[in-house]
Structure formats: C-alpha cells, structure tokens
Amino acid sequence: MTEPAATTPAPPPVAGRNWAGNVHYSARARHRPTTLDEVRRLVARAERVRAVGTGHSFNRLGDTTGDLISLAGLPPTGTLDRDRGTVTVPAGLRYGDLATRLHTDGYAVANLASLPHISVAGAVATATHGSGRANGNLATGVAGLELVTADGELLTVDRTDPRFAGMVVNLGALGVVTRLTLDVVPTFAIRQYVRLGLPRHALDAALDGAYSASVFTDWRSDRLDQVWLKRHADEPAPPADWLGTRAADAPVHPVPGMPPENCTIQLGEAGPWHERLPHFRLGFTPSSGDELQSEWHVGRADAAAALAALEPAAGRIAAVLQICEIRTIAADDLWLSPNYERDSVALHFTWIGDPAAVAPVLTEVEERLAPFAPRPHWGKLFDRDPATGYPRFDDFRALLREFDPAGKFRTDELDRYFARD
Template sequence: MTDAAPVPRLDPAPVPDRNWAGNVRYRAARRHRPSTLDELRRLVAGAERVRAAGSGHSFNRLGDTTGDLVSLAGLPPTVTLDRDRGSVTVAAGLSYGDLATRLHAEGYALANLASLPHISVAGAVATATHGSGRANGNLATAVAALELVTAEGDLHTVDRADPRFAGMVVNLGALGVVTRVTLDVVPTFDIRQYVRLGLPREALDAALDGAYSASVFTDWRSSRLDQVWLKQRADQPPPPAGWLDTRPADAPAHPVPGMPAENCTAQFGEPGPWHERLPHFRLGFTPSSGDELQSEWHVGRADAGAALAALDPAAERIAAVLQICELRTIAADGLWLSPNYQRDTVALHFTWIGDPAAVAPVVAEVEERLAPLAPRPHWGKLFARDPAATYPRYDDFRALLGEFDPAGKFRTEELDRYFPRR
C-alpha cells in the first residue's frame, strides 16, 4: 500500500494518556482508535511517527511516542479457531483473559499464561512476557504467525517458514503494528493451586521444578523464601505435608504483603480451569498492588543460587524499596530478543514501591551485582544497562529494523537507547 491517504484525526479520549502504573505519561501529539483494518493502514502510511498502544503494562517508555499513538481496541475482536492445525488466530488487541474464556468454552487452552490475564496478546508477545514452568516457554513461543501493518501501510504476514520469523515475534513494536496473532493451542485442562510458606533457600531449584508452574516469593528480609505458589495439573497428587521443609498456608495469600487475597486466584487445591489458576490475579481485580514499579532480569537456570548470593550484600537496600520479589523459571527458546534465547532461565522479578528516585539507584546496583551472570532484562520493565552484550542476536535484529523501518517510523526514545541508529 503506497498511496497514503491523510491521517484521520480522531477523538483522543479512547487512548489512555499514561501507562498502567502511572509513571509514564504518553507524549503523543495525536491519539487514534481506528475501527477497521483499512483505516489503520491509512493511518500508519500517513504518519511520520506511530506506535500501537497495548494494555500499558510496560514500565518504561517503550510504548511512548511524540507522534501518533494508536489503540487497537476498536478493531473487530476476532477469534478464529483452527482445530485441524491446533491453533487460534486472534485480534492483537485482545487481552489474554478475554481470549482464554473463549478458548476454554471451545475445549482448548494455551500452554502457559502470565501472572496477570489483563495484558494484551500483541504487547505481551512483543516483549516476551512469560509465566513459569520448567517445560514452559514464554508467551511468544506459542506464536505460529503474525500479521502486521508495516511502515508504508502494507499488510504483511509472517510464519515459522520464514527465516526472519524468530526475529520478528519478540519485536518491541519496532517492525510495524501487529494486527493478528496465530497461537498454538492444546486441549483444555484443570489446575490446582497450593501456597506453601518458608522455603529454605537451598531448596529453590527443587521448588521451581515442583509443579507445572511455580513461583517463589521473597521480601529479602528473611533467611527463608516467603511463599511458593504451586500450580499443578489437577490429575497430579498434591504436595506432601512436609514438602521441602515448608508448611501450607492457612489462609488465602497475596504475593504482596498486606494486599487483599480476594484479588488472587483460588488456592488450597481447589481445581479450576487453566485460565483461572495459571495467573496469580483474577481478571476483574487490580493485579499486583497497582502503585508500583517493576524490573526483571533473566539469568541461566544453573545460576539461580549464584544470583541470590550476588544480591545478598544489597539485601537491606533492596528490601527498603521492595514490595516483593518473584522467582520463576522459563524454558529456552530460539526467539532472537527473548530473554530465554537458547538457555533455560530463572527470572528475578522485582515489584518496587512507586518512587522512581528511590528505586533507580537500587536498580543500578542490582544490575551491577548480576552483571557477571550475563543478565537479560525484560524489555517492558525498568533497567539501565545496555542490553546488547547479553542478547546474542542483537545485531541481527538491528538489521531487521533497517529492513522493515528504515525511516524510523516506529522508533521511540527508548528504542533509540536500546538500538542506536548507525
């Protein structure tokens, strides 16, 4: 599509003016909510700078632009199930929570979900957002095909047969506006969730392998790890009474101390559909604490203990600005910008207090202490170090940027920091 029509100017109200955490106010000159694919294509073709707005769960300026900010919420919320191929093609702006309920009703599931179901499919895939589980890849590993509007307004489809595919899935929104995503599906299944307390540090590795999906939480104030959330297939036995020298929770839990447990998914081994147990938070409630900042770094699975030991000297400073730290494991994959590229990893996720000035020096110290372990940051969280050295296919992705967006239409201040122009 090369005959670019004038960019339509729509009511700016449908597109939020800040991210979910409120620490980033979007600087877009114009905001749009197209209702058709053709309208979106004309808008992209005629814009000088443009970005797609997802659910706003990035904590940096990755989704910001000084040009045109586009919400996909007005496009038809299509969900097309292909039973023969074991896949579903969905509108990119849908949330995982909305998609999951539709899939489950048809007898299907996604193999993995993130800790909150509120996030959009396209945004989560673009940043390699993940859940947990030794055998579970991040959400982007389920992608079988992408449809996107590229810089000239052309509609481009790419699938696993394309040699560039592994570089285009986790794309940071830098190659175009993704409009539809095709995901692998599996037969639906039930999960039981259990919360255990007081895990010895030396049992961390066993705990992360202890269920279909597992999360370990610590406030960095105790010699033991505070909580373990075990999400087991319903046909598997529950953890025994003395499992890894822990004790069962005697009341519903929330990962963040002091937050209401009613926001969280059902515990105590009550069976339920995959999409109501794999996330920590229920779709109709505020995820996490709301007033927060987040950072996350991935290190090799074998380096989990070394990572904790490296951060121990900073425990007091971490705890002073921390709400909770979550440890999860994610399987290796072949996606170029995935933090899990070619190595099984442990993710160290930090939910900080909502005070950027107090958090920034602690983020810098955490990065410095983890540096010998080649940590890879989550692209949608707060980090300071140049990520180039830890992503082996960094230069290959830069080449894709030049191929798909030579004029920098989808570039932002944050992308220029991650991938400086030559």
C-alpha cells in the same frame, strides 16, 4: 470464537499514561481505529507512530512524539483452527478474554502470565512469560503474525519465514501487529497450592515442583516467603513436609497487606487452567498500580549464585521493595527473547512507586548480577545496555533497517539501544 461477555470495564480509547502512572505518553495524537483499513491509513500517513496495548510496560520503549494507536477497538472475534491446533486473534485482545473463550471451545494456550489483563500483542512483543521448567515465554506460542508495515501494506509471516524468529519479540519496532496466530492445546484443569517458609537451598527443587511454580521473597528473611505451585488436577498434592515448608491454611496475596480476594483460587481446589495459571483474577484489579517493576533473566544454572550475589544488598533491596518473584522459563530461539538458547530464571522486583529511591538500588542489583549475563525484561525498568546479553542483537538491527529504514516506529528509548547506522 465469538465476542466474550464483559468481565471488566473497557479501557479508555487510548489512555494518556501507562498503568502504573510513571510514564505519561508524549504522543501528539491518539487513535482507536475500528477497522484494519483505518489502521493501514493511519500508519501510512504518519511520520512517527506506535501501537499501545494495555499499558503494562514501565519504561518509555513504546512512547512516541507522533501518533499512538490502540487496537482495542478492532473487532474482538478470533478464528479457531482445530485441524492445525491454532487460534488467530486480534492483537488488542486481552489474554484473559481469549482464555475464557478458548476454554469454552475445549482449548487452552500452554501458559499465561501472572496478569490476565494484558494484551496478546503487547505481551508477545516484550517476551512476557509465566513459569514452568518446560514452558517457554508467551511469544514461543506464536505461529504467525499479521502486521502493517511502514508504508501501510499488510504483511503475514509464519514459522516458514527465516526472519520469523526475529519478528515475534519485536518491541513494536517493525510495524503495527494487528493479528496473531497462537498454538493451542486441549483444555486442562489445575490445582493451586501455596507453601510457606521455603529454605533458600531448596529453591531449584521448588521451581521444579509443579507445571508452573513461583517463589516470592521480601528479602527480609533467610527463608523464601511463599511458593505458588500450579499442578495438573490429577497430580497429587504436595506432602505435609514438602521441602521443609508448611501449607498456607488460608488464601494469600504475594504482596503483604494486599487482599487475597484479588488472587486466583488456592488451597488445592481444581479449576480451569485460565483461572489458576495467572496469580490474579481477570475481574479484579491486581493492585493499585502505585509501583515500579524490574526483571532480569539469568541462566537456570546460575540462579543460586545470582541470589547469593544479591544477598549483601538485601537490606537496601527490602527498603524499596514490595515483593520479589522468582520464576523459571524454558529456552527458545527468538532473537530478542531473554530466554534465547538459555533455560532461565527470572528475578522480578516489584518496587515501591518512588523512582528516586528505587534508582540507586536498581543500579546496584544490575551491577551485582552482571557476572551472570542478565537479560532484562523489555517492558520493565533497567539501565543495562541489552546489547551485551543478546547474541542476535545485530541481526535484529538488520531487521530494523529492512522494515523501518525511515524510523517511523522508532522511539528515543529504542534509539538508545539500537543505534542507527
């Protein structure tokens, strides 16, 4: 694998704020090292340090008053192992850049998130996901990790290590991940169809309607607005009356009023997996960034009941909402994954960029979802104590003590959830 041609402008060395602009980093110094040895020296001498990816987290989990390190300056080359079916890549590489190179070599990763703009390490560390009943989140495709530990030493772990399931979704709290080894599969083609006006009772069937499926609603109607179906190219198109919907006759954007040109190609035209599985094109800005996001995962069997529990709040949700997306993710064994041992449905809310207006609605959504043991997406906004939803929470706290006894990678937000002994 070789360095890709530029597809979008390179990010600044280390930005002073996240992508949405609602978090301004508190770091005393920012670094963009160009070698692994430089990363090791920075970590070893720092009192507090964190790695930052592409800034697509909406909370302060990754903020630090110490040193902030971007890994985007490390060499972008990867190593494809055809015999083992893996690729080893630098942590700061974006999924979109990895995907174009993998496809050229005849390979793919099993799934992608809605944005191809996010870094591999950042997405994995927060259990970011795509959709599909048989598809795990992106972290489930990790076969190995290389990380710089608190003393600056380099540690490599893989699935043979009994700690591995606790180290993949790591929130950046165990060290600075510098390389990841990912499972790959032969490249494949996808056709994307958009259906409109889904009856609510057909939600479960819709989520099973494709290799990857997403349902969108603005909470203003008794029907769900859009269903994005991403089917293998050799599968038939949905029939004209599929689940009581109608076919979109032109490309659409999930957020009303946004340009569909930013989105991946629809209308059933076949194309490479990496140009259909995300919702947005790598060469375009998906939105203005003037937004906030929250997401909670509930058990797949509870999806309809969870939506019904939110229905009395529909008007209040709609008043501060841009769009809500519903996706499904397969169960896994990763300790801090929202899908740990539970097939899940993710309820994702893209809010307006007004924290004061959003806050009380976010709280109400969490309260209404509480009977379903919701697990929040680690990179989004939430109030709920996550310890109540993760059975291996205390096991991860033990890993924190093992890898970072002095709290070098700690942040105020981490301390809220993982209290020190």
